[in-house]
């Protein structure tokens with residue numbers, strides 16, 4: 001087992017994982033309509049290869065990647081392409097082109113979906129990378145960065161360690177936990193495939209210590225493989241953030257505006273490894289994922305294997321509907337997720353959970369003056385000074401905010417969580433960031 | 449069913465800590481010291497505490513009403529200022545002393561600068577400093593003998609130690625329990641420690657400030673003193689004799705007037721301890737705690753400017769240090 005190197009900041013949160021931790025993963029079923037955004041991932045949107053009225057089958061290609069950083073999109077079930085039209089994108093907050101699929105209920109599998117390899121000896125690293133691109137795999141931890149891009153770092157950036165992120169530090173969410181518990185063998189198989197593809201000699205599985213069952217399941221699954229190691233992290237939010245993980249496990253720090261590969265590391269999420277492992281054995285592309293539908297506001301907190309594009313309303317219905325009056329519906333976790341105003345929006349490749357908070361839980365805290373208690377400073381995992389960054393941002397002092405490294409803030413929310421004066425620190429910081437970036441864009445534009 | 453869903457910026461959940469809750473913890477931590485003062489100095493102590501708190505709360509409310517600001521006495525910070533000021537007073541002062549002192553603390557040291565969070569010196573200590581300057585006789589003479597409640601004007605142990613007063617020194621046990629001459633709340637070391645440890649355990653204050661403060665005082669006394677001279681060179685006595693414990697745990701740890709970084713807070717403690725030491729060594733007053741902390745309050749913005757953590761991913765970034773400048 002790996003001993004931890006260095007950790008900074010972080011906050012203890014009531015993780016509320018008990019709500020759904022005991023619910024085994026179950027298929028959510030096929031909704032009446034699937035909405036598949038061409039922009040599911042970081043990078044360029046994919047380009048449709050089907051037309052309206054086309055009949056498609058489960059696993060069939062719907063849209064191909066466009067450009068270097070992009071990902072393919074496949075049909076999650078069989079049915080008819082009803083429309084290709086702009087729909088409201090819950091993360092981007094605007095209308096974005098989507099393929100709307102009307103399932104026929106037969107769930108017929110596309111002929112091209114055939115097992116790719118039984119074991120890793122019968123598939124080469126290059127073949128794995130091509131396959132990863134083919135199945136439209138993206139990071140399932142949230143950012144949805146195309147995995148194939150991660151696996152092919154520039155030649156001058158040697159990678160020595162691959163981290164498998166099973167920390168799942170966001171409160172409420174249990175999808176990674178259930179995967180590690182129920183599918184440890186497939187997860188490890190997928191992780192080894194990632195290692196092979198990226199030609200990395202050492203893999204470290206990182207799990208928070210509040211998931212002892214997952215730790216033992218994963219330990220069992222990885223025991224035959226000497227190249228794999230385990231790191232158990234004390235549970236503290238946001239230990240599972242990419243930068244925090246790299247610091248804690250390896251003692252390295254990703255440079256500002258840099259990537260993990262700058263310090264010789266690739267990080268992938270447990271769900272990503274699972275999807276790849278399963279895909280190699282069955283041929284099924286990324287068309288479904290595990291999503292926790294949880295929170296005090298749903299009757300039966302659950303972990304679903306849901307088709308990409310399933311409406312949030314359908315999943316909440318499957319979880320027994322609302323319990324009490326809902327106050328907030330969050331896509332993702334409560335610390336970094338996005339609250340949605342309509343339940344019509346579909347889940348994306350990067351959606352790890354839907355958290356419903358009751359109306360009573362969503363109280364508007366009265367904001368008080370900063371008492372300079374320093375709690376936000378102690379909480380920041382990047383050792384930034386949220387108290388000043390937010391003060392500058394609030395007053396519109398963009399230059400000062402930028403010098404205070406506001407652009408480095410990962411918006412983890414730890415500072416705002418801790419602030420006893422209930423100051424919306426992250427909101428201000430985010431505002432300053434977007435204004436600074438907008439200004440930069442305008443300047444670049446003017447220069448051209 | 450289309451309920452109105454709340455849309456807002458993440459994080460969507462907030463921690464349980466509130467300003468009021470934190471202030472309440474400080475008040476709870478002060479209860480043992482208040483009780484000790486009652487036992488040691490009788491009903492007079494109670495009257496002083498009540499007068500001081502009442503004056504602090506009333507001045508805050510009246511001032512805020514007068515300038516048409518929201519009345520914020522509900523955050524309990526004025527109550528703390530009132531109690532803390534009372535703790536620093538000799539037990540036999542006339543009651544108008546705490547009333548004036550608290551009013552000064554709240555109005556001049558806190559509200560004029562904009563209220564909680566905007567003041568740059570600790571209000572209670574500013575109040576005490578004002579009283580000390582204006583009515584030094586009351587502030588240095590109005591002692592009561594503990595347990596017998598007799599009025600005395602003899603020298604406190606601190607003055608004896610410093611050599612500016614005549615008298616006998618109490619034993620360590622009496623220091624711990626508080627059976628000695630001194631201000632209301634500074635005498636019973638045990639009661640103060642109980643409260644201080646409570647605050648550290650509850651995560652309300654950072655141990656670095658009292659550690660730096662008392663540690664510096666202890667070591668400094670060993671270094672500069674010797675038998676027959678400064679504090680007999682006895683570090684323990686230096687900590688026990690004056691208001692160092694009260695100051696280190698309850699005054700120097702005031703959030704508003706201490707640095708925001710952990711390292712900064714350690715420096716603040718060391719600095720306050722050092723200045724206290726200097727004043728005790730060469731100053732005219734027997735006690736240096738008040739000015740030690742007040743001076744460090746003034747230095748706090750500077751500490752916040754230069755004592756900056758190494759940001760994640762930056763080797764040693766001078767720009768980062770400059771960036772933290774001038775946030776207040």
Ligand code: SF4
Nearest residue numbers: 370371373374376419
């Ligand atoms: S946690 Fe809130 S009150 Fe405390 S220093 Fe930070 S912003 Fe100010």
Ligand code: SF4
Nearest residue numbers: 380409410412413415
């Ligand atoms: S949101 Fe930004 S400033 Fe706040 S704790 Fe996280 S990284 Fe630090």
